[in-house]
Amino acid sequence: MAYSDKVLDHYNHPRNIGSLDKNAADVGTGVVGAPECGDVMRLQIKVNEKGVIEDAKFKTFGCGSAIASSSLATEWVKGRTVEQALKIRNVDIVEELALPPVKVHCSVLAEDAIRAALADYQKKQVAASCAVDSGDGNSAEATTKAG
Amino acid sequence: MKTPIYLDYQATTPLDERVLEAMLPYFRDKFGNAASRNHAFGWEAEKAVENARAQVAVLIGAESKEIVFTSGATEANNLALKGIAEMYREKGRHLISAPTEHKAVLDPLQRIEQDGGSVTMLPVDKFGQVKVSDLEQALRPETVLVSLMAANNEIGTLHPLAAIGKLCKARGVLFHTDATQGVGKIPIDVEAMGIDLLSLSGHKIYGPKGIGALYVRRRNPRVRVSPQIDGGGHERGMRSGTLNVPGIVGLGVACELARIELDAETLRLTGLRERMWAKLRSGLDEIHLNGHATERLPGNLNVSFAYVEGEGLMMGMSDLAVSSGSACTSASLEPSYVLKAIGVGDDLAHTSIRFGIGRFTTEAEVDFAAERVVIAVKRLRDMSPLYEMAKEGIDLKEVKWSPTEH
Ligand SMILES: Cc1ncc(COP(=O)(O)O)c(C=O)c1O
Numbered sequence: 001m002a003y004s005d006k007v008l009d010h011y012n013h014p015r016n017i018g019s020l021d022k023n024a025a026d027v028g029t030g031v032v033g034a035p036e037c038g039d040v041m042r043l044q045i046k047v048n049e050k051g052v053i054e055d056a057k058f059k060t061f062g063c064g065s066a067i068a069s070s071s072l073a074t075e076w077v078k079g080r081t082v083e084q085a086l087k088i089r090n091v092d093i094v095e096e097l098a099l100p101p102v103k104v105h106c107s108v109l110a111e112d113a114i115r116a117a118l119a120d121y122q123k124k125q126v127a128a129s130c131a132v133d134s135g136d137g138n139s140a141e142a143t144t145k146a147g
Numbered sequence: 148m149k150t151p152i153y154l155d156y157q158a159t160t161p162l163d164e165r166v167l168e169a170m171l172p173y174f175r176d177k178f179g180n181a182a183s184r185n186h187a188f189g190w191e192a193e194k195a196v197e198n199a200r201a202q203v204a205v206l207i208g209a210e211s212k213e214i215v216f217t218s219g220a221t222e223a224n225n226l227a228l229k230g231i232a233e234m235y236r237e238k239g240r241h242l243i244s245a246p247t248e249h250k251a252v253l254d255p256l257q258r259i260e261q262d263g264g265s266v267t268m269l270p271v272d273k274f275g276q277v278k279v280s281d282l283e284q285a286l287r288p289e290t291v292l293v294s295l296m297a298a299n300n301e302i303g304t305l306h307p308l309a310a311i312g313k314l315c316k317a318r319g320v321l322f323h324t325d326a327t328q329g330v331g332k333i334p335i336d337v338e339a340m341g342i343d344l345l346s347l348s349g350h351k352i353y354g355p356k357g358i359g360a361l362y363v364r365r366r367n368p369r370v371r372v373s374p375q376i377d378g379g380g381h382e383r384g385m386r387s388g389t390l391n392v393p394g395i396v397g398l399g400v401a402c403e404l405a406r407i408e409l410d411a412e413t414l415r416l417t418g419l420r421e422r423m424w425a426k427l428r429s430g431l432d433e434i435h436l437n438g439h440a441t442e443r444l445p446g447n448l449n450v451s452f453a454y455v456e457g458e459g460l461m462m463g464m465s466d467l468a469v470s471s472g473s474a475c476t477s478a479s480l481e482p483s484y485v486l487k488a489i490g491v492g493d494d495l496a497h498t499s500i501r502f503g504i505g506r507f508t509t510e511a512e513v514d515f516a517a518e519r520v521v522i523a524v525k526r527l528r529d530m531s532p533l534y535e536m537a538k539e540g541i542d543l544k545e546v547k548w549s550p551t552e553h
Contacts, residue, residue: 003462011459011462011463014530017529017530019535031532031549032549033548033549033550034548034549034550035493035494035497035533035543035548036492036493036494036497036548036550037493037497037550038456038473038482038493038497039456040532040533040548041532042532059530059531059532059535060530060531060532061454061455061456061459061531061532061533061534062456062459063456063458063459063462063473064458064459064462066456066459067459067530112549116549
């Protein structure tokens, strides 16, 4: 199979390979796929206080199109807000990389990876605000009791 | 060094110049039909065909009359399996084979099953070999044919042909071997090995594509097959169709060259294979040999490079022409069924590469290739989340993955 120039470019010069601290509160990590299926993508985002994704990293086990799809995904999420990043669709990746039909699943996986990373980040945010809420909750409970 | 370097000799081989030279006259002035009995053009073609028939026969210890020319090994396998199933239908409808066979055996067997026959698939061990004791247990009074390949096309594993043939003989069951990968690469003698039918192909032995042969035993016992292609009654009625004279001439010369060079080539190719394997192992950790360490085709090396997907890897070494057991490279989206049959997990099957070395492979090419592979695997491991996790001590088998449905 011949690869598009853009797939080759991302494969040969992948953008944003690496890792972010998955335990940090401002980092969201998405790991999708399975070794048995031949692709695993890990995409990580770091979101600043304005809600903008200021950094993104990936590592991918998979074919050239999977590597290119995740590389492109990190490029696209950077500089976007969480809401904007949620709007990235696999068809956009297919189009940008000129993926053939048998490789569409790579783009789907990349979209899944973005969503998983965003979901992980949002879960951490909720957990953090819940920690604050729980203080309120206690006082609410106390109030109820007093009432 | 000319690139890309061809390391896919189990897929096909280049035509040897000496073979091409021998064929050329039969495309030009010696164009006769071997079945034309009334003029010199026909006689000339027939003589060439008979000469080639003898060359093929000698390579496998057969007699000329036992060679039936076909369009290749796929057709030879079809003729052997369906031809025997049909011809011996009254005697019995049970056949025995193994799951690591080529599709050109598995699919005809499936057809035979659809037509009411029954097929037992023997288990294979982690190297891809059947146990003769398993075969012995699987034999039934109504078994008519055992079909087991000489050498596997993916992992190069050899079957113990002589032991299988001996058992079949003792039980009065016919033995077919798809020797497409074995002929001309390992010593094969149909007499010594008790082989009754044998398939071979031109393009795996530096001959042309589109030509092959089926050996059909004529004595002890006399084996008969139902023709699968009817027509003018060529090849003693077993395979009709005007003979492909240039192809047959090429196949004959290819067999002759393979016979003359077999011993020296075995030594040379085994040396190159071991050299490649040693270089890969010294450059990389966590790589696994698929197939048997010694009972394998001299020119086959099949390796799993853990944590690196096969197609992605091939892309990183585009100056090497190799093939992969990864799903991504096949239309089926399933990783290699051969690797699955020998117990290689899908995760490792996706990381496998087959290196096929052959007559025109040089030591310099092997060294260059090994270096390329090491560089590419290292680069992709740096990009692999699996490699990172494994290095952190995470057991990947324990991780809950989220396989997708696409
Ligand atoms: C073991 C085996 N059997 C059969 C075949 C089919 O041979 P042919 O291409 O001559 O039909 C091949 C080659 O792909 C093979 O490797």
